[in-house]
Amino acid sequence: MSEAAKNVIELNNISVTFHNNDQTLDAVKNVNLQIQKGDIYGIIGYSGAGKSTLVRVINLLQQPTAGTVTVNNQEIQQLKPVELRQARKKVSMIFQHFNLMKSRTVQGNVEYPLLGTKISKGERQAKAQKLLKLVGLSEYADTYPSQLSGGQKQRVAIARALASDPEILISDEATSALDPKTTKSILELLKQLNRDLHLTIVLITHEMQVIKSICHNVAVMDAGEIIERGPVAKVFTDPQQKLTNDFVETSTNVKEAIERITSTIEISDFKDNQELMYFNFIGNSTKQSVISEFSQKYGVDVNILFANIDQIDGENVGYMIAIITGDLNVFNGAIQKLRSDGVKTRILTDALLEGGEDQ
Ligand SMILES: Nc1ncnc2c1ncn2[C@@H]1O[C@H](COP(=O)(O)OP(=O)(O)OP(=O)(O)O)[C@@H](O)[C@H]1O
Numbered sequence: 001m002s003e004a005a006k007n008v009i010e011l012n013n014i015s016v017t018f019h020n021n022d023q024t025l026d027a028v029k030n031v032n033l034q035i036q037k038g039d040i041y042g043i044i045g046y047s048g049a050g051k052s053t054l055v056r057v058i059n060l061l062q063q064p065t066a067g068t069v070t071v072n073n074q075e076i077q078q079l080k081p082v083e084l085r086q087a088r089k090k091v092s093m094i095f096q097h098f099n100l101m102k103s104r105t106v107q108g109n110v111e112y113p114l115l116g117t118k119i120s121k122g123e124r125q126a127k128a129q130k131l132l133k134l135v136g137l138s139e140y141a142d143t144y145p146s147q148l149s150g151g152q153k154q155r156v157a158i159a160r161a162l163a164s165d166p167e168i169l170i171s172d173e174a175t176s177a178l179d180p181k182t183t184k185s186i187l188e189l190l191k192q193l194n195r196d197l198h199l200t201i202v203l204i205t206h207e208m209q210v211i212k213s214i215c216h217n218v219a220v221m222d223a224g225e226i227i228e229r230g231p232v233a234k235v236f237t238d239p240q241q242k243l244t245n246d247f248v249e250t251s252t253n254v255k256e257a258i259e260r261i262t263s264t265i266e267i268s269d270f271k272d273n274q275e276l277m278y279f280n281f282i283g284n285s286t287k288q289s290v291i292s293e294f295s296q297k298y299g300v301d302v303n304i305l306f307a308n309i310d311q312i313d314g315e316n317v318g319y320m321i322a323i324i325t326g327d328l329n330v331f332n333g334a335i336q337k338l339r340s341d342g343v344k345t346r347i348l349t350d351a352l353l354e355g356g357e358d359q
Pocket residue numbers: 018019020025027045046047048049050051052053054
């Protein structure tokens with residue numbers, strides 16, 4: 001199958017411009033995005049980056065000002081209204097605030113998208129019950145949304161989103177209002193649906209932690225543009241843009257660690273043979289004793305101030321901040337050796353002394 005045929009979503013040169021009174025706002029600027037069938041694709045960016053506007057283009061809830069939208073090999077702007085209604089059923093959405101109907105029971109909420117379709121009442125009820133079982137809420141069928149926790153409400157919203165047998169599920173900050181434990185359980189559910197129903201998931205978030213725990217690919221949005229994209233493990237271990245690096249370092253606690261370290265130690269007191277260094281270990285280099293080898297072979301002293309290890313899309317990734325003390329004549333060689341062992345390194349000392357951001 002060609003790459004294009006595997007794509008369930010293709011956005012080509014999409015721009016969205018809003019006009020409010022005499023103001024013009026380019027919310028999405030010439031974005032190209034391809035998402036393959038069965039992927040879990042994350043779109044990350046700060047508030048106002050244009051994420052929601054971009055994903056609303058996928059089912060034409062937002063008409064683009066320019067560009068073409070192809071879903072399931074159909075250019076959906078070319079569809080007649082009745083065809084567009086059919087195509088839209090294949091793209092469901094879940095939101096941060098669940099958007100459940102208060103006056104209907106859990107069962108009534110899940111059945112709602114099936115009202116007005118050709119299936120019988122019995123089939124509709126059976127389908128809703130099956131979906132509630134799938135999301136683990138069978139015993140809550142007769143309950144009203146106000147009696148549910150946030151996580152349960154999101155499960156109902158997911159069951160409702162699945163009622164039209166979608167091929168694509170768009171999750172717009174669906175876990176942003178939930179606590180970390182509930183977030184984890186909802187992300188696990190989405191992973192299970194992706195696996196068992198071959199559902200393609202497009203997930204918007206401002207948290208790299210969410211991307212890391214569930215997505216295979218990620219796009220980083222800033223001011224209406226995609227500034228970086230790729231497999232999550234690659235983007236996490238080799239971020240090219242400062243914004244991406246910020247997201248990564250926040251989610252891995254590296255940013256917090258650098259702030260804590262620099263507020264407790266005086267960089268200007270460092271001796272000439274000392275550096276504050278950041279190390280990033282990927283894959284096999286997390287398992288080998290590269291640091292003890294580095295220390296022994298080059299006679300440098302490694303004082304570890306922070307260390308963390310993560311699993312990203314099945315890959316081990318380690319982060320460490322340490323004060324290195326040793327003979328500067330051998331220092332560069334030692335760093336080269338670490339790099340050839342697959343360890344990324346960065347000297348933090350100079351950047352911190354200059355008072356700027358490290359890079
Ligand atoms: N219907 C609209 N009319 C005018 N401006 C809009 C409209 N919808 C969005 N915007 C503006 O477009 C920009 C992008 O908004 P969008 O909601 O897509 O960003 P976002 O990355 O999803 O952020 P958030 O997570 O806060 O929703 C913002 O400046 C927003 O104010």
